[in-house]
Every structure is written in structure tokens, then in C-alpha cells.
Amino acid sequence: MTTALNVYNAGETLPGTNLTLDYIQLTTPHGPLRMTSEEATTLGHQLLAAADYEHRTNLTDENATNPYLDPYPWDTHPALTVTVHGLPGPQGSKTPIGYGRSRTTGKTIPLMRESSTKVKPWRDKVQSAITAALHTSAPLAGPVYAHITFTMPKPVRAPKRRRTYPAVTPDIDKLERSTYDAITKAAAWKDDGCVIESHARKVYPGEHPDALDQPGALIRLYTLGDPS
Numbered sequence: 001m002t003t004a005l006n007v008y009n010a011g012e013t014l015p016g017t018n019l020t021l022d023y024i025q026l027t028t029p030h031g032p033l034r035m036t037s038e039e040a041t042t043l044g045h046q047l048l049a050a051a052d053y054e055h056r057t058n059l060t061d062e063n064a065t066n067p068y069l070d071p072y073p074w075d076t077h078p079a080l081t082v083t084v085h086g087l088p089g090p091q092g093s094k095t096p097i098g099y100g101r102s103r104t105t106g107k108t109i110p111l112m113r114e115s116s117t118k119v120k121p122w123r124d125k126v127q128s129a130i131t132a133a134l135h136t137s138a139p140l141a142g143p144v145y146a147h148i149t150f151t152m153p154k155p156v157r158a159p160k161r162r163r164t165y166p167a168v169t170p171d172i173d174k175l176e177r178s179t180y181d182a183i184t185k186a187a188a189w190k191d192d193g194c195v196i197e198s199h200a201r202k203v204y205p206g207e208h209p210d211a212l213d214q215p216g217a218l219i220r221l222y223t224l225g226d227p228s
Contacts, residue, residue, distance in 0.1 A: 024209050040209065045076050072197055074145050078220040080188060082133045085216040086125040088150045089118030090174030091181065119178050126182035126217070133188075140189045145222040146198040149210035150175050158204070166202040176200050179217065188221070 024040050035043070048071070101108055152166045180192035189195075203211040210218050 042076065072143070072145065073225045074197075074222040075225040077222075078147070079140055079223045080130075080133055080137055080219075080221040082126075082129045082219045083212065083216065084126050084129045084219065085212070085214060086122055087118055087215050088152065088170070088175050088217055089120070089122035089178055090170035091119045091123075091178035123178055123182040123185070126179055126219075127186045130183055130186035130188050130219075134186065139187055140194070140221060140223055142194070143196045143224055144189060144194045146176075146180070146195045146200075147220040147222065148176065148179060148198075148200045149208065149212075149218045150200065150202045151205055151212040151214065151216050151218075152202050153215045154204040154207075163207045164204060166204055172200050172202055175202070179219070183219075183221075 024035055150172070154164070154166075158164045176198065180195065183189065184191050201208070201210075205211055205213050205215070212218060
């Protein structure tokens with residue numbers, strides 16, 4: 001039996017205050033379910049732990065006690081959370097613009113530049129946002145899990161009243177590349193080699209719990225939890 005599950009963002013102003021509570025509303029066969037994004041994140045980690053336990057019960061005794069089969073023990077709360085507004089620019093495709101001489105070898109080499117003019121403005125926005133966040137947060141040390149949701153501009157002709165998917169260019173790995181470079185320039189980590197696990201997605205505004213209301217990105221960077 002297939003069960004429909006509709007998820008969307010919502011919000012309300014708390015009575016008697018000027019505070020707004022953002023939450024995620026789920027419509028299930030048993031009625032509506034509402035939770036904050038923090039509660040949804042905690043529930044997600046609990047479900048992953050339950051799935052891991054279920055997996056372990058089907059392993060041999062030797063493998064079930066092998067600590068190296070555990071998922072990476074990421075902290076449940078991101079060490080750094082940054083929202084960036086702007087048009088995400090892909091990095092990777094280059095256009096030849098002529099030839100020059102290598103300062104290292106003295107040999108003639110082709111000169112290349114980024115094909116997309118969106119790359120530099122996007123990297124500048126990400127770098128500025130990360131730099132501002134580091135005023136109240138320390139740079140990350142050790143391995144990092146990068147979780148990024150890119151909100152892309154929705155085409156004018158796309159349906160307005162149903163979810164659609166940005167299964168078009170730019171490539172998601174090229175969006176990650178430009179974003180990682182900007183994070184490195186902001187000195188949030190030593191370099192992007194410290195990212196040992198990642199998850200990235202492309203969405204349209206308002207069509208995913210992590211989607212922004214305009215183009216940009218929600219960046220969450222996790223570090224390893226306390227082993228104790």
C-alpha cells in the first residue's frame with residue numbers, strides 16, 4: 001500500500017507578540033502533524049539510528065560488534081549554519097581566452113576563464129556570509145559533513161500550483177565546487193579536503209522544507225560529535 005505524505009513550510013505569529021514560529025506541516029493518513037525544523041532534524045537522526053539498529057540485527061555477530069561499521073558520529077546540531085541570498089553560480093566549465101607563459105616552467109600554456117559569469121558574484125556572497133557568521137562561531141576543525149540546499153530560480157513557464165524539480169543545469173557538483181571554494185576563502189575550514197561526507201540538493205523557492213523564498217542557499221556544516 002502506498003501512503004501519500006505531503007510536506008510544506010508554514011508559519012504563524014504567536015499571539016500577543018511580534019514573534020513568528022516557523023514549522024513543518026505534514027499531512028498523513030492519520031491526520032495533520034506539525035513540528036519545528038529542529039524537531040524534524042532530531043526525528044531524522046532518530047530514524048537513521050533506528051534503521052542502523054535494524055541493519056545491525058541482521059549482521060553476523062562479528063560484524064555487528066565492529067565499530068568501523070558505524071555511521072560517522074556527526075553532532076546532531078550544525079557547527080555553522082549560514083543562509084546566502086543570491087543566484088548560485090556553477091564552477092568548473094572553462095573557456096579558453098588565449099595563451100600565456102607559465103611563471104613556473106616558462107612554457108606556453110592555454111589561458112582559461114570560468115564560462116559562467118555567475119561564479120564570482122556567488123562566491124563573493126557566500127564568502128561574505130560565512131565571514132559574518134564566523135564573528136560568533138569558531139572555524140571548523142577536523143572532518144566536516146556539508147549539507148547544502150540550493151534554491152534555484154523557478155522558470156516563468158513552470159507550473160505554479162504544484163511541485164516541480166530543477167532537473168536541469170547547472171550541475172549540482174559545480175554548485176558545490178564554487179560554494180566550497182568560497183567557504184575556504186572565508187577561512188571556515190583549512191580547505192574543502194576536510195569534507196568527508198556531503199549532501200546537496202537543488203530546489204525551487206518554497207517547494208522543500210529547506211527551500212528559501214528566493215534564490216540562494218542554506219548551508220549547514222557539521223563536525224564530529226563528542227566520542228564520550
